Amino acid sequence: MSSSIRIAPSILSADFAALGAAVRAMDEAGADYIHIDVMDGHFVPNITIGPGVVADLRKHSERIFDVHLMVSPVDAYLAPFAEAGADILTVHAEAGPHLHRTVQAIHALGKRAGVALNPGSPVSLLDEVIDEVDLVLVMTVNPGFGGQKFIARQLDKIAALRRRIDATGRSIDLQVDGGVNLDTAQKVIAAGADVLVAGTAAFADGPDHYRGNIAALRGAG
Ligand code: DX5
Ligand code: ZN
Numbered sequence: 001m002s003s004s005i006r007i008a009p010s011i012l013s014a015d016f017a018a019l020g021a022a023v024r025a026m027d028e029a030g031a032d033y034i035h036i037d038v039m040d041g042h043f044v045p046n047i048t049i050g051p052g053v054v055a056d057l058r059k060h061s062e063r064i065f066d067v068h069l070m071v072s073p074v075d076a077y078l079a080p081f082a083e084a085g086a087d088i089l090t091v092h093a094e095a096g097p098h099l100h101r102t103v104q105a106i107h108a109l110g111k112r113a114g115v116a117l118n119p120g121s122p123v124s125l126l127d128e129v130i131d132e133v134d135l136v137l138v139m140t141v142n143p144g145f146g147g148q149k150f151i152a153r154q155l156d157k158i159a160a161l162r163r164r165i166d167a168t169g170r171s172i173d174l175q176v177d178g179g180v181n182l183d184t185a186q187k188v189i190a191a192g193a194d195v196l197v198a199g200t201a202a203f204a205d206g207p208d209h210y211r212g213n214i215a216a217l218r219g220a221g
Helices: 016-028 051-060 075-084 099-108 154-168 182-191 207-218
Strands: 006-009 033-039 064-070 088-092 112-117 135-139 173-177 195-198
Touching: 006 207, 016 033, 016 051, 016 207, 033 051, 051 064, 051 075, 064 075, 064 112, 075 088, 075 099, 088 099, 088 135, 099 112, 112 173, 135 154, 154 173, 154 182, 182 195, 182 207, 195 207
Parallel strands: 006 033, 006 195, 033 064, 064 088, 088 112, 112 135, 135 173, 173 195
Antiparallel strands: none
16 A cells, blocks of 8 residues: 555755755655645735746656646746646636636646645535546645644545545645644554645655655655
């Protein structure tokens, strides 16, 4: 089971003055995805990375660029991030009134489409798009900042989505983001998650520890 677990270090926990080095180091340490948190200062109370930064980071790694768009409205930014080199574009179900159209737009750009749910959002928000998405992201903190405490109530949502995804018969990543550490990784894997985003836990103790951090999270189940 744990061999199918993929780890997506979030560069939100990196030194922003040295993001290229951070991406290279996580690539070399065995990261499956590079998770890039895009925050607009509107949908979430923080501002981070634009498409120009993603384009420059693209030169540092060929790993899957997993771009988490905490942006509302988001549609105007899909093409710029696609052109910058994103492989997965994940949008929030809460971020706009036309989720189905947004998912279609991501696919039209030739990218994998993810949909994220905030902790306060029900699984039912995905009912009408689940057959079209490539990734579902369960937020286990309220988005905006790294280093927050895992919200354990979300474990039931992860388990419900595992059942819902299996019922589709399609290959859909079930990703978890927020407060993932060795303890909570074990719980989310048991609940059915197969892609773990980790900021604090992946970057803990500096570059010499990245490989061990990733391996430990991968093996936590
Ligand atoms: C939060 C971001 C996360 C964050 C996770 O809004 O989406 O990706 O970086 O950080 P940790 O793992 O420290 O909770
Ligand atoms: Zn994220």
